[in-house]
Amino acid sequence: MELNLDTIKKAQENIKKVVRKTPLFYTSTFSNKCNCNIYLKCENKQKTGAFKLRGAYNKLVNLTDEQKKRGVIASSAGNHAQGVAYAATAFNVKSTIVMPETAPLAKVKATRGYGAEVIQSGQVYDDCYAKAVEVQKETGATFINPFNDIDVMAGQGTIALEVLEELPEADCIIVPIGGGGLISGIATAAKSIKPSIKIIGVQPEIIASSKASIEKGEVVTLPGAKSLADGISVSTPGDKCFEYIKKYVDEIVTISEDEIAYGMFELMERNKLIAEGAGASPLAALLAGKIKGMEGKNVVALVSGGNVDIATTAKIIERELVLLKRRIRFSVELQDKEGTLGTLISEIGKMGGNVVTVRQNNNWNEKGLDFADVLFEVTVPSEEHGDQIKNKLKESGYKLGSYKCI
Structure with missing residues (x-):
């Protein structure tokens, strides 16, 4: 199956009764700071607290009855975990999720709360992926990849449909990028509707595997590193995603851990939005001056999720108050x-x-x-x-x- 506008529109039909159409609003505060018109697409207000429900639910819709009987398994730093757990429970399907030992407690508790069995293994996503593959071979459950899957990418791409339905004059969408599923879906949908739109990915500089892959022209694996943006701390981007990233994504920029923390703080203080590190990354890149040529343009910054431990939030607030x-x-x-x-x-x-x-x-x-x-x-x-x-x-x-x- 190919990822294209038709598969993304079909995904929108598949998920429309379950997934929320999340808010898109203009922020004068950040627009004035960055000299462009900034809109925030708030997937932190999505069910399960992040965009991942879109792709997970679309994947469950497309499973056969036999696959559903065997149950599903996934590996995730947290948001895909919750999306799969929620979707599986909605279809009365058993779900097992392997999460890193370092996953935020809020994400672990929420995943169990949505009905999944949780196994914690390893320090970063790639560690728990290896464990999930091992468990999948033992149980025969259907593996649901968090990004490297056409159905999942199509579900995530529905975000771009919503953005361009509400803001057809958008000039750029800025997207967090880890494994590449989110940006692949968004870029495919957006470029198919409006070829002139810019799609820019943002990744932590300490584990910029997608940027390194684009620069080399092939999928690259980097040593695992734990970023404050844990949702996009991925050592190896998906090979299926990579084909769409090469074709549709205009640029990938990187940001430091300090810049991520500042973005989280600013969203809390100025817009009263709780965002996890990955969710704050697009705004952080704008505030850090990493994205050029946007003067006077209509720029959408995707706040991809808000699942962050309250203790981490408290540390960031105190830290930023001291630094400021x-x-x-x-x-x-x-x-x-x-x-x-x-x-x-x-x-x-x-x-x-x-x-x-x-x-x-x-x-x-x-x-x-x-x-x-x-x-x-x-x-x-x-x-x-x-x-x-x-x-x-x-x-x-x-x-x-x-x-x-x-």
């Missing part, structure tokens, strides 16, 4: 007597700082037992505001120092 100097850290030398600490905390509050951590060094400093170094963490609206607070404290006679862990 909106969470400042400093020590203050205080006389160790009643009321001095309370007075200082009150003064910081009056200046607009929110004291989140106070820790007093139990060891005396060089001045002896009557003085102590107190460590502060304070959140502020901006870097400039933080500087103002520290300067005013110094002007008031306080001795400030660096934040040294004790």
